[in-house]
Amino acid sequence: MNADSVILDLFEEAFERKTWHGPNLWQSMKGVTAKQAAWRPAPNRHNIWEEALHAAYWKYTVRRRLEGGKRGSFVLQGSNFFRRPEAGKVNKSAWQADKAILRQEHEALRDAVKTALAKPVTRKVLRMLWGVAFHDVYHAGQIRLLRRLSQK
DSSP: OOOOHHHHHHHHHHHHHHOOOSHHHHTTTOOOOHHHHOOOOTTTTOOOOHHHHHHHHHHHHHHHHHTTTTEEEEEEESOOOOOOOTOOOHHHHHHHHHHHHHHHHHHHHHHHHHHHTOOOHHHHHHHHHHHHHHHHHHHHHHHHHHHHTTOO
């Protein structure tokens, strides 16, 4: 197994491929309703919905850096964390639409990673690639914790 395949495997396991360590990012949201995704543990704390879009934003950011794209081209206005749900939109279709953004950004980043790994990459790029995988695992854990807290 070469370094490129290890990076791709790590990237996919962190997001949706079966893992040994427990739920990955996509699995951590399985079965989460819009109401559960919108629940906050306290005022001004992030919820599952915001964590999902945050992960999407950083997948976009890594892809933009790999491809040399322009800043400000993310599908949503703003950066990093996006206040969710929008007023009056705690519904299944809004939650599904925002999860679709995460899925689309992951798939677009996967393509960019494959392209990047087809040529020599710097250590800085490799760190960014495994970093985005670790980012998914980190937020998967946060989402699992929020799910548990919301059930109390």
